[in-house]
Structure formats: structure tokens, C-alpha cells
Amino acid sequence: MAIKAVKLKESDIPHKTALYEVASSREITAKEEHDDGSQEQVILEFRIKENDIGYYADEYRPDAVQKDGAKVIDITAIVANHAKECVRWHLYDIKATLAGYSTVTKLYNQWNCGFRYLRENILCQMPGYLVVPDLGVITKQYDEERMQRLRDDYQRHCDEIENPSKTMTLPQRKRRTKIGEYRAGLRAAQAILDRTFQPEDETDTYEIQIRLLCQESGQIYKLRFPV
Numbered sequence: 001m002a003i004k005a006v007k008l009k010e011s012d013i014p015h016k017t018a019l020y021e022v023a024s025s026r027e028i029t030a031k032e033e034h035d036d037g038s039q040e041q042v043i044l045e046f047r048i049k050e051n052d053i054g055y056y057a058d059e060y061r062p063d064a065v066q067k068d069g070a071k072v073i074d075i076t077a078i079v080a081n082h083a084k085e086c087v088r089w090h091l092y093d094i095k096a097t098l099a100g101y102s103t104v105t106k107l108y109n110q111w112n113c114g115f116r117y118l119r120e121n122i123l124c125q126m127p128g129y130l131v132v133p134d135l136g137v138i139t140k141q142y143d144e145e146r147m148q149r150l151r152d153d154y155q156r157h158c159d160e161i162e163n164p165s166k167t168m169t170l171p172q173r174k175r176r177t178k179i180g181e182y183r184a185g186l187r188a189a190q191a192i193l194d195r196t197f198q199p200e201d202e203t204d205t206y207e208i209q210i211r212l213l214c215q216e217s218g219q220i221y222k223l224r225f226p227v
Helices: 099-122 144-162 168-194
Strands: 017-024 026-033 039-046 051-058 075-081 085-096 131-134 135-142 206-212 214-217 222-226
Touching: 026 214, 039 051, 039 075, 039 085, 039 135, 075 099, 075 214, 085 099, 085 168, 085 206, 099 135, 099 144, 144 168, 144 214
Parallel strands: 039 222, 085 131, 085 135, 135 206
Antiparallel strands: 017 051, 026 039, 051 075, 075 085, 214 222
8 A cells, every 4th residue: 555645746835634645855944833922833854766656735634534632743843765775754833832731731741642644644554664653743842941840740640649648639630630731741740841652552652752943033933954
């Protein structure tokens, strides 16, 4: 079964969710725009050499995945060389700031879903290939001390619930119903602090890259990197 992708012409601007085939070297810009006028721009430099074929998607969602409730990642970028049987891939999400429970847990879930879509719809067509992975997040701001405090808070909540004392207060007892939320926050924050991600149902781990955007002018932030 061939990889289902739309051929991207030089004049084409990629639409969201679709997977595109990139046949020649070019730049593709992924953007995140906000109501306050600020914007993050990630410029992907596809360097397509002989026997290479590239793939790109913005919020990739395979046809078999329902739109409602689907978790998608901003950037899926791949370059494969079938003659040499090697492939390099990049999975990144763009976050204005990397902090807070909702941000880190959503990011963790996006990594999981993005990796699963990549594995089940693209990498499955390249068994035995040498794989060069690149997974991470692109952000304007990352405060590691704040992430440590978030991790410690959820660790404390988990410890209080999993090892209750006889003098547990009423608020502490009420928090017992939120153990799943606390564990999810702890897992996501710890992964970011360790810079290590392990997908669901996988034994392999992947290094997490945190790439910082640079302010170019006003409220425009940019980052360039080769694919």
C-alpha cells in the first residue's frame, strides 16, 4: 500500500490535516496566529536530494480518524530515501508558552497521536529503514523552574491520594477523584523536564527538543530549521 499523499505544487499552499508529497527543495511556513495580533512562524527548509521524497502536513489527521475529539500536532515533516532505505522525521507542536497543566498535557497527547499517525500511516510503508527521529515543541517561552514547580505540585497531590494519612482533610479527600488528572500532569511535566518521551505501547524512547522562537518584529516570532 502506497503512502496516500497529495502532490504539492510549487504554487500550492498546504491546507490543514492533509498529507502532502514534497518532490523538490522548498520552504514551507507553518503559522500560529492569535487574537492579539501576535504570530509564530516556523519556516521548514525542505532539502530534497537525489532519490529523496518529502512529506508535510499541518495538523495531520489520517482519513480514518474522526475529526471530533481528534488530537493533532502542528508539524509533521518527513524525508525518505528509498534507494538508501533511510528516513528522517520531525514531529513538532507550536506553543506560545510552555507552561501550565492544560498546555503540557495537551502537548503530551499530541505527541502520542502524532507519533501513532506517523507510524501507522507512513513509517509502516518503510519496514527495516534506518530512522532518524526528531520530536519536540517550538515556543516563545519556556520556564524550567515553573515546570519543576508544576511537577512537584502534581507529585504531592498523587502522594497524598496514593498514601493517605488518617488525618486527611476534607479538601484532600475531595481531590481523590482527580487522581487521573494529577497523574497525567505529573507524567507530562516529568517527560518535558527529562527531555524524554515514550509513546504509548512502545518500548523506545525519544529525546524531546525544545526550540525557541526569536522575535523578528513587533509581535512576529520566527524559527527556521532544515528538514
